[in-house]
Amino acid sequence: MSVLKEKILQSAIRLFAEKGYQATSIQDIADDCSIAKGSLYKHFGSKEELYISILEKRQQDMIDAVDRIRKMQLPKRETYLEEIACQFDFYVEHGYYISRDHNELPPVNNDKIENVLSRMRRSMFLYYQDILTRQYGQAIEQWKWDATAMLSGLIREYTFHLLFGYMPIDKKELALFLAERMDDLVEGLRKRSGPPLLTDELMTEYAQIDLKGLYASREGRREALIHKISSIIPDIAVPNQRKQELAEVTAMLQEESAQEQPRRFLQLALLRDLQSESELSFYANQLFPLI
Template sequence: MSVLKEKILQSAIRLFTEQGYQATSIQDIADDCSIAKGSLYKHFSSKEELYISILERRQRDMIDAVDRIRKMQLPKRETYLEELAYQFDFYVEHGYYISRDHNELPPVNNDKIENVLSMMRRSMFLYYQDMLTRQYGADIDQWKWDATALLNGLIREYTFHLLFGFMPIDKKELALFIAERMDDLVEGLKKRSASPLLIDEHMTEYSHVDLNGLYASREGRRDALILKISSIIPDIAVPNQRKKELSEVAAMLQEESAQEQPRRFLQLALLRDLESESELAFYANQLLPLI
């Protein structure tokens, strides 16, 4: 992503938060960036596209953070607690959509934006189900949809109190509390042999969401950034020998990142070499959370 495109996104996030989506115009965002409106349209075709890009950025941030937690290789229970706690960190920082004050609701009567929001909600629901499956395994199979609905409800309700009640609840303690309540739920369901209320036939809309695809897109973004760096190297103002070295570094980074178990220390060393060049630093910094 270019520096200007990133600047436009950040301006839009701030203005949508401060003024609301409806009250913010493309001209407002262009003026805030000190560019002509036509220059903005080269990057985003409409205010709608800008809003969707922000939503997609939020989801990528969530996915990348979860991936970093999993890479910590903590015990299964600790990973579960860390992921739960991160939900509250994320929503307190970003709100449900854009504004942490929740003054900015998604635009109404916009099918394209509503479709994106609907897909994101289903993706998050399936992510919560994945969390429960990793924690409880086969014990949750019969009630996977009901248990996920209850976990989703707990997270949303407590997020509401954190955001709007300004309650001083420690997020780690909250994650532990919810995890223990889910333990109680699973044990209770097993003990009572309760029949599930939500079954596969009721949840067919979720069959169109590819949770694995969301995580796979992370590799796609990584590869695209490395390719972008490789394409820039021939035009930067350094001697040809340095260009050759940088091209080899980018190729080594691509090769190492494609390994089943990449050596992170090597990836970081290669990234540091790339970011030492000012023309590459912006893209190298974007790569950091993806390795």
């Protein structure tokens, strides 16, 4: 993502949160970025497209945060708790849509935006099911949809209390409380063995979502950023010997990142070298969360 495009997104996030979607115009955003409106339209075709880009960026940020937790290679139970706590940290910081204070609700009567929001909600629901499946395995297979609905409901309800009730609840303690309640739920389901309410037939629309595709997009972003750095190196204002060194560093980073078990310490060292050059730092900084 270019520096200007990122600047436009951040300006739109702030103005949508302060003034609301309807009251914010493309001209307002362009003025805030000190650019012509036509320059903004080169990156985003409409205010609707800009809003959707913000929503998608939010979801990608969440995916990146979860991926960083998984790469920590913690014990299964600790990973479970960290991922639940991550949901509260993320929503308290960002809100459900754009404004952390929830002043900015999604535009009404807009089919394109509502379709995006609906897809994101389904994706998050599938992600919660993935959390539970990794923790409880076959113990919840029969009731996986019902258990997911309950976890989703708990996270949503407690998030609202944190956001709007301003309740000083520790996120780690809350994650532990919810995890223990899900333990109780799973144990109860196993003891009673009643039939599920939400069946595969009823949840067909959700089952069709490719959750792995969300994480695959992350790999594509990493490869695109490395390729961008590689294409910039020949034109930066450094001696030719340094350009050769940077090209070799970039090639090593690409090769290491493609390994089944990349050495993170080496990736970080290579990235820091790229980050030291001002013309490359913007793209190198975007790579840090992706390794």
